[in-house]
Amino acid sequence: MKKFVNDPAKFVPEMLEGIFLANEGKLKYEPKFNIIYRADRPNKSKVSVIQGSGSGHEPAHVMAVGPGMLDAASPGGVFAAPPMEYCYECIKLMNSPQGVLVLINNYQGDRMNWDMAIEMAEAEGIKVKSFIIDDDVAVQNSSYTIGRRGVAGNFFVIKACGAAAERGASLDELLAIATKVNANVRSMGVALTSCTPPAKGKPIFELGEDEIEVGVGIHGEPGRRRDKLKSADKIVDEIFDAVANDLPFKSGDRVALMINGLGGTPPSELYVLYRQAALRCKKAGFNIVRNYVGNYCTSLEMAGASLTLLKLDKDTEALLAAPAEIAVRVF
Amino acid sequence: MKEITLADVETAVKSIAATALKNEQYFCELDSYAGDADFGVSLATGFRIVEKDWSELDRSSIGNFLLKISMIITRNVGGCSGPIWGTGFMRAGALCKERTTITLDDLDKMLAAAIEGIQKRGGAQLGDKTLLDALIPIRDIVHEHVGKPEVDARDVLQRATQVANDAIEGTKGLVAKRGRQQFTGDRSIGTPDPGIVAIATMMNDICAEFGVATPASSHSNN
Numbered sequence: 001m002k003k004f005v006n007d008p009a010k011f012v013p014e015m016l017e018g019i020f021l022a023n024e025g026k027l028k029y030e031p032k033f034n035i036i037y038r039a040d041r042p043n044k045s046k047v048s049v050i051q052g053s054g055s056g057h058e059p060a061h062v063m064a065v066g067p068g069m070l071d072a073a074s075p076g077g078v079f080a081a082p083p084m085e086y087c088y089e090c091i092k093l094m095n096s097p098q099g100v101l102v103l104i105n106n107y108q109g110d111r112m113n114w115d116m117a118i119e120m121a122e123a124e125g126i127k128v129k130s131f132i133i134d135d136d137v138a139v140q141n142s143s144y145t146i147g148r149r150g151v152a153g154n155f156f157v158i159k160a161c162g163a164a165a166e167r168g169a170s171l172d173e174l175l176a177i178a179t180k181v182n183a184n185v186r187s188m189g190v191a192l193t194s195c196t197p198p199a200k201g202k203p204i205f206e207l208g209e210d211e212i213e214v215g216v217g218i219h220g221e222p223g224r225r226r227d228k229l230k231s232a233d234k235i236v237d238e239i240f241d242a243v244a245n246d247l248p249f250k251s252g253d254r255v256a257l258m259i260n261g262l263g264g265t266p267p268s269e270l271y272v273l274y275r276q277a278a279l280r281c282k283k284a285g286f287n288i289v290r291n292y293v294g295n296y297c298t299s300l301e302m303a304g305a306s307l308t309l310l311k312l313d314k315d316t317e318a319l320l321a322a323p324a325e326i327a328v329r330v331f
Numbered sequence: 332m333k334e335i336t337l338a339d340v341e342t343a344v345k346s347i348a349a350t351a352l353k354n355e356q357y358f359c360e361l362d363s364y365a366g367d368a369d370f371g372v373s374l375a376t377g378f379r380i381v382e383k384d385w386s387e388l389d390r391s392s393i394g395n396f397l398l399k400i401s402m403i404i405t406r407n408v409g410g411c412s413g414p415i416w417g418t419g420f421m422r423a424g425a426l427c428k429e430r431t432t433i434t435l436d437d438l439d440k441m442l443a444a445a446i447e448g449i450q451k452r453g454g455a456q457l458g459d460k461t462l463l464d465a466l467i468p469i470r471d472i473v474h475e476h477v478g479k480p481e482v483d484a485r486d487v488l489q490r491a492t493q494v495a496n497d498a499i500e501g502t503k504g505l506v507a508k509r510g511r512q513q514f515t516g517d518r519s520i521g522t523p524d525p526g527i528v529a530i531a532t533m534m535n536d537i538c539a540e541f542g543v544a545t546p547a548s549s550h551s552n553n
């Protein structure tokens with residue numbers, strides 16, 4: 001393993017401290033519970049929007065804290081849901097008379113820790129509601145399992161709810177927005193390589209030189225199947241079909257298209273993928289109103305990408321276009 | 332050994348903590364076949380603090396001791412392991428807050444409560460290829476001895492360890508339906524479940540701690 005690490009056990013806290021130092025004045029950091037939050041929060045006149053999930057997916061979700069996005073985030077260790085206490089303290093810290101909205105990615109650990117924390121907060125009279133994000137089409141819904149995973153579509157739910165909360169939307173209105181965006185967003189990813197959590201020191205799974213994992217999860221969970229490496233266009237065709245047919249998206253739909261890097265794939269390759277995805281959208285009659293190409297929800301240094309399509313309506317379009325500022329800046 | 336004392340419970344918990352720390356890498360490795368390879372780290376994170384705070388833990392009763400263990404795990408362990416293991420210790424401890432000794436009848440009730448709490452928290456059932464597939468058979472063995480005060484707890488421990496070991500092989504062929512392993516679907520078939528292996532390994536180590544001959548296990552990594 002070759003990584004920039006001091007002590008694997010301090011990997012997440014040191015990353016959080018770095019994020020804080022790079023944004024002093026705008027963000028605050030509560031090291032005891034891994035909480036990064038807006039310096040001007042909580043704002044008692046608006047709903048607080050928060051999230052806490054495993055680390056290793058940056059910029060999701062801890063670097064999505066900022067005006068028009070999350071008010072606070074309480075990440076856990078690499079690929080591990082935050083302990084209940086982090087979740088509970090984050091709710092308490094962001095407590096507002098307008099309420100707290102917790103956006104939870106659909107993983108069992110995230111759900112259980114947040115469920116326990118929400119129960120405790122409610123017992124103290126805090127107004128708090130949660131919403132579960134599950135946009136990954138690689139996993140088929142089944143009554144035997146917890147269901148689809150939350151992946152890059154998370155970004156759109158955060159963006160829409162963050163913007164609406166900034167405009168003064170109520171907790172119930174925010175839940176309705178989250179429900180609508182989540183119902184209209186679909187994603188699927190492909191991995192070219194594995195990734196190595198610092199504390200593990202070894203790749204999380206093995207993938208041959210000429211192999212790809214189709215439908216990979218953002219923690220290296222296996223996807224639909226393993227395949228031989230194919231051309232970029234053929235890979236896009238497969239995940240585009242899986243994503244577009246799932247909703248299904250229809251000719252004439254206004255959409256947001258995201259090509260999300262999983263951490264180890266350069267922008268050049270992401271744009272090669274975007275090219276084919278955009279061409280496929282044109283062919284299918286989807287009108288790309290907004291596009292996103294870059295790292296939004298990663299899996300450490302995994303080479304790979306995911307494709308996300310979001311069906312838009314006027315309200316969602318306006319929420320996506322609203323100003324926002326987060327810890328990751330391009331200029 | 333007719334009664335289980337606070338000292339016995341302490342010995343068992345200390346042994347469980349040592350097993351978790353000693354097998355940190357191994358449990359991660361097992362979790363990497365079908366899960367996300369963090370199980371060993373999660374478990375060790377909690378039990379490392381149990382070891383660190385060992386001398387200061389509340390020993391006023393078996394229940395208070397177990398509740399303290401639960402609190403350490405719930406507060407410090409994320410992922411699925413924190414809520415699941417924390418809930419187990421909490422439910423068991425809540426039943427014996429006033430007791431410094433317990434009988435097998437009490438242990439039976441404590442295990443049943445822990446199992447019920449874990450099922451409620453994670454939604455898993457027997458056969459979903461989770462640690463419940465080891466815990467439920469263990470509890471069944473203890474339950475067989477309810478109302479038989481003449482039984483030696485050591486014999487029960489040995490039999491319970493045997494069924495935990497059997498659960499490893501017995502569930503290998505199943506599809507994991509809970510936790511992150513569920514996403515691997517059929518690919519989880521043929522691999523042992525890390526939670527079941529952890530329970531079995533802990534049971535074997537507890538046997539060794541109490542001088543009880545351990546049944547054969549192909550999976551301990553000591």
